[in-house]
Amino acid sequence: MLAKITQSKTLHWLGRQLLNREDPRAFFDPLTTAINPMWVQQYTPARVERITAETQDTKTFELRPANRWGGFKAGQHLNVNVEINGTRRTRTFSLSSSPALWESQGLITLTIKRLPGGLVTNWLHDDLKAGDVIGLTEAFGDFLIPEEKKPVLFIAGGSGITPILSQLDTMALEHYPGPVTLLYYVRTQSDVIGEEKLSALRSRYPAFSLNIITTHEGSAPRYLKGEDLDSIPGLTGCEIFLCGPKGLMDLATEQLCQRGINEDELHSTFFAPPAPAKLATNDIGGEVTFSTSNLTVDSKGDANLLEIAEAAGLSPQHGCRMGICHQCSCTKTSGTVVNRLTGQVSGPGSESVQLCISIPQGPVALEA
Template sequence: MHAVLPRKSSIGTTLVESVFDADAANFWLQKLNPLWSLNQALGKIVKKQSTAHDTVSLTLKTNSRFEKAQAGQHHPVIITHDGRRYERTYSLTQVDEQHVMLTVKKVNGGVVSTWLIDHAEVGDIVEFGQPYGDMLLPQDQSALVLLAAGSGITPMYSLTIEALKKDPKAQIHLMYWVKTEADVAFKVTFDQLAQQHANFKFEVMHTQTQPTDARLNESYLSEIENLAQSTVYVCGPSGFVSTAEQLFKAAKTFKSEAFSLSELVSDEVGFIEVTLTRSQKTVSIPKGQSILVGLEQQNIQPTHGCRMGICNKCACNKAQGATQNLVTGASNTEPGNLLKICVNSAQTDLVIDL
């Protein structure tokens, strides 16, 4: 068999597509160069370094199919491990035209984070999906207040770098909660930026060292100048995000993203029935956990992506029933609403369009 080399011309692409289907073409192209693909956004790890406790930053060279994200957005990151494909969502940082940085903190029991930290090596290939997310730099000149906990720092890192690049005088206040000093990611960069820009304020709160800093509460509001004219972005665990949503209601703009869910404290027990109109099935799932998890436990595999309520891949129409958001605690009893099944639990019997 003659090797078919990729060409930039449409004639070359058409020739390849006429000889192979996409999967077969990708197989043979990647025998020649692991980054070549007709339709896959791929990255090759070219550098791996530890940036904090249980945290690594991977620098990847991307191919021409990779779509750059705006600062603050996320990419689906897809790996193959033990013959299975796993997809998780991470915020990437653009290093230059051909390279991005993926920063990962290990999650207990997390297949993807464990593989990326403990097993990924220079030369390994990672696949990417299309970027998404609307936590972008504001178009106006409002002050930017960034609140991060744990690995929620990664989109804030990109936003800070891009904001100061566009306007070195941009007013930015970054508040970052970690367990210990060893958990602080990007510390050297943030300290340097704070020295270079008087308008950039960087604070780290340690929740498991002595003396212990307070977790996010109303006392921190006094540190924010002119909250009503500020844009507030928050990223962290669901409890952190929910607290911030209550505290910063007065902000000019507020946006948040939760990277993990905490089951709400509830005395409710038992099961509810979910009717799936497309597949014509009715199943019982527990109250208090996400609808997505409950369906998966019944061997139903709905389409999903980030599992954080950001990408909307799992969203479907709710025809009947009441749900509760696992991030904010908000209840919804209205029919005909878009339902993100990854971040909502069922409170009554449901009818959904799946």
């Protein structure tokens, strides 16, 4: 009888816990993680199969996501979710393998450069080991191989090569007719990421032309020059993809526009936050109502909606915190917000907004 009473109380307690939580997975995950971390439901768990050093400060992490993960297209990225000192951290990284590896073997790779002072990248390099399990989101992004089979020019700098490695591998497997050219800028030859893969691609993919340019091995720095672009046959007819440091991308964009390429025709992706727009400080801030949570708070200054929610004790879903991944998107039901990156003001009605780059301009209500 005592056992039945105890069991009944336990089930009653579990029921109360579930009713008090918006997402039951948040309750069960700590329990299932203790048994098998690959059973977690709040995110897709992925087991680390192998870690390979690419350069002195870059490693490739081969991962095996749970079967329910949705896959990806070459050139896309995802959010990685890890726990560091008891706090879950999320960062955005490109996939460096081809989708064919996932489809045939259930594996993916992330090639990650250590950032000086970077909390997550340093932890990944120093503490993550084979056999560990980390969290992934579904893949996203539109830095994709063109459907129309036009000539392609890739311009990459440093770790900006990672999504391009995925694209090149895929193009070779699918016999993309080309021509396909890569201008890859690195500080020194020892900083080439994916050197073995690039060499193999050059050997087996006749349409692929590779030009690795070192910027700091001569007496003076050697950056992208007009002659690099002028060496590309039919430049104005190419689909052009840019990925790398902002300085390289700005220089490439300027040089390409001088040669008749419209900036709107360039494909680019990078994870450094764009420079924010200048905002009129006396025109921002206001009362924010989180209707789902039945909470209203007042904000002043240029705090974005994600920061306001977190300061109020809420934990909305988010990823990159810089307007790239759209993981923090939610519905604004009324009021206006200002886009921190563009300075654009929203309409007053219902629409989807990104919490991390939206600043209230007067009273705002959110479904959060």
